[in-house]
Amino acid sequence: MELLANEVELVNELCKRIKREEGKLKPKQRLKILDIGCGTGKFALYLREETGCEVTGIDPVREKIEKARMKSSSVTFEVQSAEEMSFANNTFDFVASLKALHEIPDHNDALKESNRVLKGGGKIFIIDWVGGVAQTQSHAHAQKYFTRERLKEALSEAGFGTIRIETNKRGELMVGEGEKLV
Numbered sequence: 001m002e003l004l005a006n007e008v009e010l011v012n013e014l015c016k017r018i019k020r021e022e023g024k025l026k027p028k029q030r031l032k033i034l035d036i037g038c039g040t041g042k043f044a045l046y047l048r049e050e051t052g053c054e055v056t057g058i059d060p061v062r063e064k065i066e067k068a069r070m071k072s073s074s075v076t077f078e079v080q081s082a083e084e085m086s087f088a089n090n091t092f093d094f095v096a097s098l099k100a101l102h103e104i105p106d107h108n109d110a111l112k113e114s115n116r117v118l119k120g121g122g123k124i125f126i127i128d129w130v131g132g133v134a135q136t137q138s139h140a141h142a143q144k145y146f147t148r149e150r151l152k153e154a155l156s157e158a159g160f161g162t163i164r165i166e167t168n169k170r171g172e173l174m175v176g177e178g179e180k181l182v
């Protein structure tokens, strides 16, 4: 599955971190990843191919989910909003998201829900545009982008610990990582 040039660096870093966790856990079953705001499924399918994990993608837009389902049946795609998910508590080992958090109307609820559906010790990886920097001012939704500090604060408010925020070399995209505290 083709990523955009600006996505490759952080997405591959994220896959590396997931594989490292997998190496530590040595699970008997495939680890489970949830992609929130999956759109037509590109990132979810990439995660499936690169990590071998069981991947579920959610997006509230039915037409996008239908397109995603046409691409492959190796990932489960569901019409759901990140603010209110149907999954049971402690279902996923990882929650990941690419360029979607700024588009989710109630991102605080989405992060709290992500915390709920993650297993204890599970990790969240949010990749999104960095707000307030020159590199992203020309993008359409630039006012909605999180600064590094705001993303850190939002992850902390949602109950995540051990938070790390790193940007790509160009400083336009960041990955925010947090752990569900046990």
Ligand SMILES: C[S@@+](CC[C@H](N)C(=O)[O-])C[C@H]1O[C@@H](n2cnc3c(N)ncnc32)[C@H](O)[C@@H]1O
Pocket (backbone or CB within 6 Å): 036, 037, 038, 039, 040, 041, 042, 043, 058, 059, 060, 061, 064, 080, 081, 082, 083, 097, 098, 099, 100, 103, 104, 105, 106
């Ligand atoms: C810029 S697109 C990114 C799509 C995909 N992650 C990618 O990188 O190709 C943002 C996505 O967030 C989705 N979205 C908007 N509101 C949402 C919500 N409440 N819960 C989950 N996803 C949402 C949109 O439908 C859209 O598909």
